[in-house]
Amino acid sequence: MCRILCGSLLAKIDEQIERAAHLAGLLPEDRLDGPLDAAGGWTAGDLLGHLLDCMAGFCAALYAAEPQRLAHFQQLRELPVNLSISPREFRTRVETYRARIAEGFALQEDGGLARSIPTVFVPAGVTLLTLLLGNLEHLINHKRQLFELLKRMGVKVSTADLYRLRD
Numbered sequence: 001m002c003r004i005l006c007g008s009l010l011a012k013i014d015e016q017i018e019r020a021a022h023l024a025g026l027l028p029e030d031r032l033d034g035p036l037d038a039a040g041g042w043t044a045g046d047l048l049g050h051l052l053d054c055m056a057g058f059c060a061a062l063y064a065a066e067p068q069r070l071a072h073f074q075q076l077r078e079l080p081v082n083l084s085i086s087p088r089e090f091r092t093r094v095e096t097y098r099a100r101i102a103e104g105f106a107l108q109e110d111g112g113l114a115r116s117i118p119t120v121f122v123p124a125g126v127t128l129l130t131l132l133l134g135n136l137e138h139l140i141n142h143k144r145q146l147f148e149l150l151k152r153m154g155v156k157v158s159t160a161d162l163y164r165l166r167d
Contacts, residue, residue, distance in 0.1 A: 062104030
């Protein structure tokens, strides 16, 4: 039973979630309601709510791979995402998703990443790895959006806030 690739992928996902939570903690509480850009649209609080949706995507993919053993993941659908939330609420909710993602990965073996999972968009299925990488890309893109927002707000952020630097 080989889990080297699963462990590496989980570590990278967890790192990105941790960095998103770190960046969320840098958001000034009094600046959550302004639009992200001049055209309006999302606020900083909305972006945090959408980042939760990104994390829920990992849980959905892992559930699709193990629907019997992860049946309780269906309860996660009741948690609201894509709504404006505070950085404090975001950090609290992140821990729920981190724990469930780790639980889902604990049931995976490297070979299982090649298993085909039917989706709404591709009923014939795509590999679990493709689903997880797509969710990782989604999370990273919105984490970067949060980083750029902080820079525009005048918050001092650097590469170390965006990435976990290794020696």
